[in-house]
Structure formats: structure tokens, C-alpha cells
Amino acid sequence: MDVIYSRHYNIDLGLLNRLHPFDGTKFRAIHDGLKANSRINFVEPAEPASMELIDGFLTSLMSKQVRSAVLVLRALEVPRIPFMRFSFIDRKVLAPMRWGVAGTMLGAVNALERGGVHWNLSGGYHHAMPQAMEGFCIYNDIGICHGDLVRRGLLAPDDKVLIIDTDAHHGNGNAATFKNNRNVTLLDVYNVGIYPTSEYTRRRVDIPAPMAMGTDGETYLKHYAEALEKLADGYRLAFVVAGTDTLASDRLGGLCLSIDDVAERERLTLHALSRRSIPTVMLGGGGYSKDSAKAAIRAISICSEIPGIH
Numbered sequence: 001m002d003v004i005y006s007r008h009y010n011i012d013l014g015l016l017n018r019l020h021p022f023d024g025t026k027f028r029a030i031h032d033g034l035k036a037n038s039r040i041n042f043v044e045p046a047e048p049a050s051m052e053l054i055d056g057f058l059t060s061l062m063s064k065q066v067r068s069a070v071l072v073l074r075a076l077e078v079p080r081i082p083f084m085r086f087s088f089i090d091r092k093v094l095a096p097m098r099w100g101v102a103g104t105m106l107g108a109v110n111a112l113e114r115g116g117v118h119w120n121l122s123g124g125y126h127h128a129m130p131q132a133m134e135g136f137c138i139y140n141d142i143g144i145c146h147g148d149l150v151r152r153g154l155l156a157p158d159d160k161v162l163i164i165d166t167d168a169h170h171g172n173g174n175a176a177t178f179k180n181n182r183n184v185t186l187l188d189v190y191n192v193g194i195y196p197t198s199e200y201t202r203r204r205v206d207i208p209a210p211m212a213m214g215t216d217g218e219t220y221l222k223h224y225a226e227a228l229e230k231l232a233d234g235y236r237l238a239f240v241v242a243g244t245d246t247l248a249s250d251r252l253g254g255l256c257l258s259i260d261d262v263a264e265r266e267r268l269t270l271h272a273l274s275r276r277s278i279p280t281v282m283l284g285g286g287g288y289s290k291d292s293a294k295a296a297i298r299a300i301s302i303c304s305e306i307p308g309i310h
């Protein structure tokens with residue numbers, strides 16, 4: 001199984017790391033935890049996604065706003081720091097995210113060419129939209145990638161595409177991005193008691209699996225398996241936002257899954273998609289706790305052993 005990783009994914013602000021609960025170096029920890037696994041083939045994007053590509057996705061107002069230190073810091077949910085220049089934020093935080101977008105692109109191209117599962121350790125910025133950035137998401141990698149694949153003729157505009165979002169938060173950015181594109185199916189499992197609560201984006205979800213605050217692993221997995229049963233066949237490509245902020249140890253997600261529950265969730269996902277022969281790009285999504293890297297390592301290890309997954 002291909003796992004997509006670049007050392008450039010890591011966001012390390014040194015002493016400033018304490019400004020945010022996000023562990024920006026978890027990608028390195030996941031890579032290091034998997035590098036001895038002979039079933040995993042690490043692949044690396046050659047360069048970050050260009051601003052030209054990203055600007056093609058954004059509204060003209062957002063193209064300006066993603067270059068504003070004040071507005072980017074607000075979207076990253078860190079306090080305004082008067083001395084911090086945009087060039088510093090761009091180099092330390094936004095460039096790693098553009099590498100993450102490139103990883104999603106690489107996974108999608110390889111999935112369409114060869115089928116199978118391609119697991120990007122980064123990406124899954126599901127709160128970003130063409131007209132907004134929020135919730136630690138600046139660039140909507142799935143939307144940017146989908147647009148580029150259609151432009152390059154690798155996807156037809158009417159090809160059926162599936163987005164499964166198992167991050168604890170509702171994927172309002174994907175719902176807004178694909179608001180008028182019914183060729184894209186959204187399956188979203190999310191905690192109803194936390195951000196974001198926008199009704200108009202929740203209404204866009206085709207297969208919702210809302211979870212109450214504090215839902216345990218057994219209940220979550222039962223409802224998620226039922227949601228997966230509702231999937232049709234015939235998808236050309238699937239993106240999965242596999243956030244690990246569903247872990248009980250996560251301060252933001254408000255759900256109570258164990259590391260084994262998260263691994264079982266990813267196994268259920270890949271079983272459902274491989275059974276339907278859907279080329280798949282797994283994406284890191286959110287995950288802020290001390291157990292986040294451990295859960296990803298366990299999940300990827302277990303999924304790499306599923307017969308038929310390559």
C-alpha cells in the first residue's frame with residue numbers, strides 16, 4: 001500500500017507550538033512508526049501545490065485573504081501576534097499545507113491510474129471553501145484536486161466521486177465546495193454538538209451519520225457500518241477524510257473512540273470501498289491528541305494487511 005509523506009508536511013514553530021493544540025509534527029511520528037513495515041511503500045510529492053493552482057480554486061477575494069497574516073492567523077485559531085510577518089507564517093505553516101495538497105493530488109492521480117488505496121498522511125482540510133478559510137483549514141485539498149483532475153481530463157465532470165468524512169467535525173468546506181455538484185456524494189459522520197453547526201452545509205450531506213456528544217466506539221462503529229451499507233457502486237474515485245480527533249483523548253472532538261476503534265473504522269472504510277472496487281485516497285484530517293499518531297500507525301498497519309488492498 002502506498003503511503004504518501006514528505007518531511008515538508010511537518011509544522012514546527014519551536015516555542016510557538018504551544019499557541020495551538022495541533023501537533024504539527026505528527027506526520028514525522030507516523031512515518032517513523034511505519035518505516036519498518038515492508039508492506040508499505042512510501043511515496044513523496046515532488047513539489048508543493050502552486051499558488052496558481054490554489055488561486056484557480058479560490059474566489060478573487062479569498063485569493064487576497066489567504067495572503068493576509070491577520071486573516072490566516074484567525075483561520076488557524078491562534079491569537080494575533082503583532083510581530084509575526086506573513087512570510088514567516090507562509091514558510092512555517094502554509095507551505096507545509098501546500099505540500100499536503102500536493103500529496104492529495106499525487107494520491108488521486110495514482111489511484112485513478114492504478115486503483116487501490118493511496119494514503120496521504122496530510123490533507124483533508126475539510127473546513128476550507130472557495131470563499132472561506134476556517135477551522136485550521138486554509139486550502140480545500142479535495143476541491144482543488146477535483147477541479148484540477150477535471151481540467152486535465154483525468155476525471156470527467158460527470159464522473160461519480162465519493163467523499164467519506166469520518167473526522168469528528170462536520171465537513172462544511174466540502175459541503176460548500178460541492179454544494180451544486182450532485183456527481184459528488186458526501187457521507188459524513190460527525191459530532192452534532194461541536195463546530196461547525198451550519199445547517200445549510202449539513203443539509204448538503206447525502207448520507208449523514210450524526211453522533212451525539214460523548215458517543216462511544218461501539219455505537220459509533222455500528223452507525224458508521226450502517227451508513228457504509230447505503231453506498232452505491234460506480235464511483236470513479238473516493239476521498240476519505242480520516243481524522244483521528246474522534247479519539248477519547250482528543251480535547252476538541254468530543255467523541256470517545258479508542259485507538260483500536262479508529263483502526264477498526266479505517267478497516268471498515270477500506271473493506272467497503274475495495275468491495276466496490278473504488279480507487280481510494282485516504283487523507284489525514286484532524287487529530288490533535290497525544291494518541292493521534294499512534295492511532296494512524298495502528299490503522300495503516302492493520303489496513304495494509306487486508307487481503308486485496310494494494
Ligand SMILES: [Zn+2]
Pocket residue numbers: 167168169243245285286287
Ligand atoms: Zn476535526
